[in-house]
Amino acid sequence: MNKKIIVLIVVLLVIIAGVVIALFLQKNNENQENNENNENKIVTEANNEVINNSETEGGETGMQDKKILILYFSQSGNTQTVANFIHEIVGGDLVRLETVKTYSDNYNDLLDEAQEEKNSNARPELKTNLDNIEEYDIIFLGYPNWWADMPMPVYTFLEEYDLSQKTIVPFVTSGGSGFSNTISSIREKQPNAIIEEGLSIYGSSAENSKNQVEQWINQLGF
Numbered sequence: 318m319n320k321k322i323i324v325l326i327v328v329l330l331v332i333i334a335g336v337v338i339a340l341f342l343q344k345n346n347e348n349q350e351n352n353e354n355n356e357n358k359i360v361t362e363a364n365n366e367v368i369n370n371s372e373t374e375g376g377e378t379g380m381q382d383k384k385i386l387i388l389y390f391s392q393s394g395n396t397q398t399v400a401n402f403i404h405e406i407v408g409g410d411l412v413r414l415e416t417v418k419t420y421s422d423n424y425n426d427l428l429d430e431a432q433e434e435k436n437s438n439a440r441p442e443l444k445t446n447l448d449n450i451e452e453y454d455i456i457f458l459g460y461p462n463w464w465a466d467m468p469m470p471v472y473t474f475l476e477e478y479d480l481s482q483k484t485i486v487p488f489v490t491s492g493g494s495g496f497s498n499t500i501s502s503i504r505e506k507q508p509n510a511i512i513e514e515g516l517s518i519y520g521s522s523a524e525n526s527k528n529q530v531e532q533w534i535n536q537l538g539f
Contacts (some may be wrong), residue, residue, distance in 0.1 A: 384452055385409025389459035390468050392420050392427060395490040395523040396459045399516075402530040403457050403488070407539050410453075415444040416470050431463040440473045447478065455484045458503070461520065462491035467499045472506070481509035486537065488516040490523055513537060 387404050391397035391413065404411040418441055421427045434441065460471045487503060489496050495517040504512055516533045518526045 383454040385455045385457070386447075386450075386453040387411045387457040387459070388414055388447075388474075389457075390414040390471055391459070391461065393424070393461065393520065395518070395520040396461050396488075398523040399488055399490060399518055399526060399530060400457070400459050402527045403459075403534070405527075406531055406534050407457075409455075409457075412445065412447070414470060414474060416473075417442040417444050428463075431468065434469040435464050435466055439469045440476065441470045443470060443473050443477070450478050450480070453483060455486060456480065457486045457488060459488045459490075460499075462489055462494045462497060462499070465494055465497040467502060472502075475503065475506035480507045482511075484511045484513055486513040486515065488518070490518050490520040492520060 385407055387400050387407075387409055389396050389400040389412075391400070397413065400411060400413075420430055433439075458471070460467050485503060485507060487496070487500060489499065496515060500512065500515060503510075514537065516530065518529065
């Protein structure tokens with residue numbers, strides 16, 4: 318075979334080999350870049366998930382940016398005692414819901430008044446005026462159980478104020494009846510509010526209920 322032809326063939330083979338190697342290296346570089354991009358994408362998505370989770374957890378448990386009201390109706394003082402414990406734990410504003418009328422200091426007479434108001438579906442006029450109710454995000458609402466119901470002044474409050482999109486956290490003191498059907502009544506009066514799990518305390522145990530109150534608040538995430 319002519320030497321020139323052999324040299325030409327060798328040159329062609331070298332050129333072809335060079336092209337193949339160049340294509341191979343280019344392909345590897347593209348794969349490496351794709352892998353790096355995918356890894357960066359995964360890291361970015363993972364970081365976003367961490368940020369989103371942090372925001373969610375902060376929304377559920379971080380109350381630093383929430384304005385809290387502890388509003389309670391109390392005559393014998395048991396509900397007031399529990400309200401004070403809540404205030405010590407979560408802070409916020411503490412307000413007693415008072416009426417224009419004065420209830421009897423005698424327990425039996427008070428029961429008679431409560432029953433009469435319930436039977437007549439009364440709405441006692443409130444002395445307490447909450448003209449800044451829109452500022453609050455969370456409202457702890459406390460009351461005694463009177464004849465398996467909320468005291469009628471609490472109904473007055475729920476009908477006079479719009480608590481839409483606010484979180485209502487109910488608590489009740491009773492002789493053993495607990496909430497009865499009062500949670501349903503709150504939902505009926507404030508259908509656009511968020512109703513959290515409530516706390517029921519025996520009236521006779523109110524003074525010693527701080528640990529129970531604290532445990533309940535911790536369970537709520539405060």
